[in-house]
Amino acid sequence: MFGRIYAIFRARNLEFLRDRGTLAWNIVLPIALMFGLAVIFGDEGRNEYTVGIVHDQGALATTAHPFLDTRYIHFVPITDIETGVRKVSRHQLDLLVDLDGRQRYWINADSPKGFFAEIALLRAVELAGDTIEKAPISGEAVRYVDWVLPGILGMNIMFSSLFGVGYVVVRYRKNGFLKRLRATPLTALEFIIAQVASRLILIMAITTVVFLGTKYLLDTPMEGSYATLFLIAIVGTIAMISMGLIVAARVTSEELAGGLVNIITWPMMLMSGVWFSLEGAGEFVRSAASVFPLTHVLDSARAVMLDGATLYEVAPNLIALTLMSAIFLGIGAALFRWRAA
Amino acid sequence: MSIALEARNLVKVYPGVRAVDGVSFAVREGTCFGLLGPNGAGKTTTVEIIEGVTPATSGEVFYFGRPAGREFREEAGIQFQNTALQDFLTVRETLEMFQKLYDRQANLGSIIEACSLADLTDRDNRKLSGGQRQRLMLAVALVNRPRLVFLDEPTTGLDPQARRNFWALVQRIQANGTTIVLTTHYMDEAHILCNEIAIMDEGRLIAEGNPDALLQARYRGLVIELPIEDVPADLDGIDHRRIDRLGIVEIPSSDVTRSLGELTALTADLNRVKIRQPNLEDLFLDLTGHTLRA
Numbered sequence: 001m002f003g004r005i006y007a008i009f010r011a012r013n014l015e016f017l018r019d020r021g022t023l024a025w026n027i028v029l030p031i032a033l034m035f036g037l038a039v040i041f042g043d044e045g046r047n048e049y050t051v052g053i054v055h056d057q058g059a060l061a062t063t064a065h066p067f068l069d070t071r072y073i074h075f076v077p078i079t080d081i082e083t084g085v086r087k088v089s090r091h092q093l094d095l096l097v098d099l100d101g102r103q104r105y106w107i108n109a110d111s112p113k114g115f116f117a118e119i120a121l122l123r124a125v126e127l128a129g130d131t132i133e134k135a136p137i138s139g140e141a142v143r144y145v146d147w148v149l150p151g152i153l154g155m156n157i158m159f160s161s162l163f164g165v166g167y168v169v170v171r172y173r174k175n176g177f178l179k180r181l182r183a184t185p186l187t188a189l190e191f192i193i194a195q196v197a198s199r200l201i202l203i204m205a206i207t208t209v210v211f212l213g214t215k216y217l218l219d220t221p222m223e224g225s226y227a228t229l230f231l232i233a234i235v236g237t238i239a240m241i242s243m244g245l246i247v248a249a250r251v252t253s254e255e256l257a258g259g260l261v262n263i264i265t266w267p268m269m270l271m272s273g274v275w276f277s278l279e280g281a282g283e284f285v286r287s288a289a290s291v292f293p294l295t296h297v298l299d300s301a302r303a304v305m306l307d308g309a310t311l312y313e314v315a316p317n318l319i320a321l322t323l324m325s326a327i328f329l330g331i332g333a334a335l336f337r338w339r340a341a
Numbered sequence: 342m343s344i345a346l347e348a349r350n351l352v353k354v355y356p357g358v359r360a361v362d363g364v365s366f367a368v369r370e371g372t373c374f375g376l377l378g379p380n381g382a383g384k385t386t387t388v389e390i391i392e393g394v395t396p397a398t399s400g401e402v403f404y405f406g407r408p409a410g411r412e413f414r415e416e417a418g419i420q421f422q423n424t425a426l427q428d429f430l431t432v433r434e435t436l437e438m439f440q441k442l443y444d445r446q447a448n449l450g451s452i453i454e455a456c457s458l459a460d461l462t463d464r465d466n467r468k469l470s471g472g473q474r475q476r477l478m479l480a481v482a483l484v485n486r487p488r489l490v491f492l493d494e495p496t497t498g499l500d501p502q503a504r505r506n507f508w509a510l511v512q513r514i515q516a517n518g519t520t521i522v523l524t525t526h527y528m529d530e531a532h533i534l535c536n537e538i539a540i541m542d543e544g545r546l547i548a549e550g551n552p553d554a555l556l557q558a559r560y561r562g563l564v565i566e567l568p569i570e571d572v573p574a575d576l577d578g579i580d581h582r583r584i585d586r587l588g589i590v591e592i593p594s595s596d597v598t599r600s601l602g603e604l605t606a607l608t609a610d611l612n613r614v615k616i617r618q619p620n621l622e623d624l625f626l627d628l629t630g631h632t633l634r635a
Contacts, residue, residue: 007441011427011434018429175425180481182394183419184442185411339394 004186008194012168016202030156030210035217049117052078052087054098065099067124073117086307088114090142092277097121097132104133110140142221142306149220150301151274153207157233158240158268158294160203162261165195165244170257173248173339182338192245192333199241200234207233223308229301231311235318236297239325243293245332268294296320343405345370345489345520346391351400353386353544360386362544364400368537370488373511373521375535375552377528377621383544384524385422388493391522392419404489415445418487420478422494426466432477433462436484443485456480456510472503479510489520496530508533528621538621542629552621559627560619562595571610579603582626593619 017023053060053068055077062068068075076093078084084096088106094117096106105121107114125132172178181191214220222229247260271278271285272294278286289295300317303309311318346368353361361383368374376384389395391402393409404413426435436453440446453459456476461469469477475495482490492511496504504527511534515521525531531538532552539549548555567590569583579600581592594600597616604611 004442007438011430011438014434015427015429172425176421176423177425177427179394180419180421180424181442183392183414183417183421184439185414185444186442 005190005194009198012198026160026206030152031213033152049073049094049113051117052076052084052093052096054078054081066128067121070120089137092142104135106135106137109136109138145218146220149214150298150305154294154297155274157203157237161237161240162244164199165241166247166257166261169248170251170254174252179339188336196241200237203237222305224304228311229304232300235321236293239293239321242325242328242332246328249332249335250337268292273298293321293324342369347403348391349401351390352398354398359544364546366539370520371518372536373515373534375531375538376524377531377538378541379526382541384541385493388491388524392491416488418482418490420482420492420495430466431463432458435466436480439481440484445485447484447486452480452483472499492523494525532621540625547628556619563597563616564619565592565594565600566615568613571613573607
């Protein structure tokens, strides 16, 4: 069994590595994107003020306090004060304000936007006839390029997994190579394992190169454990390769496979938080995004890279990704056909 | 000699088409068995059912007396009519990959030599000529020291020299005791390579046996062949068949001298006459009423 899996695994690796155009594209694209974004956004990716409001549940009512009616400020409900404080320290929030309980707010003394948001807050509090307690904190800003790096790596993993597996298996089926393999002792499970393993190794190698390259060139932060981040990348990649196998299970046309992969990738691109945070998005959008493996990859990778989250803290994301992998692989294996019906 | 392969009442129905209609035959170990017929006769579908790559609507396949299964996949070598290989792999890497899919493994060096691939081992699959590619596909079919080899239209598209070289290769394989199942629409190929043949038409077997024995049982004498324009339109009284597509008239004859005399009496022009032995194509024409020739 392992000899057969290794034979297909090795042949697929050679095929990929000798296809210089595809290989170069997989490495150059994310690095080029990173540089492009670093140049365009520099240290500032946000032009709007963002203030976190400690709020247990439901939408924020602008009538609850005059401050919430301030123009040009984007208010984001924050349920966990500790998370909100961390975001303020990272300059991801300009202020964090608790208007419900102890009237207080947290501000990063090094944040220029926090300084102006504070003026607006104090004016609104004064108008309301209230007082509010100040809690200064400190911390270096998270640049947009730091925040978007996991997004770009995740996006590259997604495309490489879905197109790499989906397209290749469909091409094999269309040109009769799968039919030829069918006439050997190779089983469908062995073939699928070989494809997953081959793609996983190649994607992990490329992602590692891109990660180290951007870290060296752009000095991106890494607050948590490399091992945890590596585990997230492995489990996330398996989940997305497995999605690709569902697309590839029966389709015989590369055009159709391309369309199906696009249907899957575009919602993930838009809703999983590749380019911008989903904080402040509607509950429905956030719930819908949670069904995508990319969402869990990005949430957990950012938590590890930017906030130093531990394995325990990202365990829910890893469990979700593992379950998705099992479900997608099961569906892909059940639907798999060696040749067109 | 034991029976290496047996097909029992194979049926394959596609929507609106009965592609294979109750086909049964047996192949003795160590022989070359030819499945003949025109394009669309059902040969490839029949063989693919036996190979296990196309499910039958009904029927059974036995390999050395047992239902074809894992053992069959391990011991059969298959050359499909059209097969793509992985891009960017060399001839040697392709052979190594297929070899590792089997527990039974042949010596690659001897296969490379037997299939005349020694000078091509480092060449990219995509850069092979038609004949080189067919030799590689045959080599792929041999990587597991097969007891049974399927060759599906192996010489289609090859030039005459490449076809003859390929035949020599197949004869060497058979000489080693390997059983061969060959599908082809080339009657000369079948006559040269096969010990037994079965002729298919419209999904059914219409004749089966040794090629020479089948011809001897049906024909006494020779075939006179003339261009249509060299004979009078009215050949009444002479047994003949016109093949308009090829522009010829064929006259089976047990007494060539007498037949040529009759044609002379009818003012036929004999300057371009050909006289030949009856062949499998004549047999097919007689059995089905239509020609095999492309």
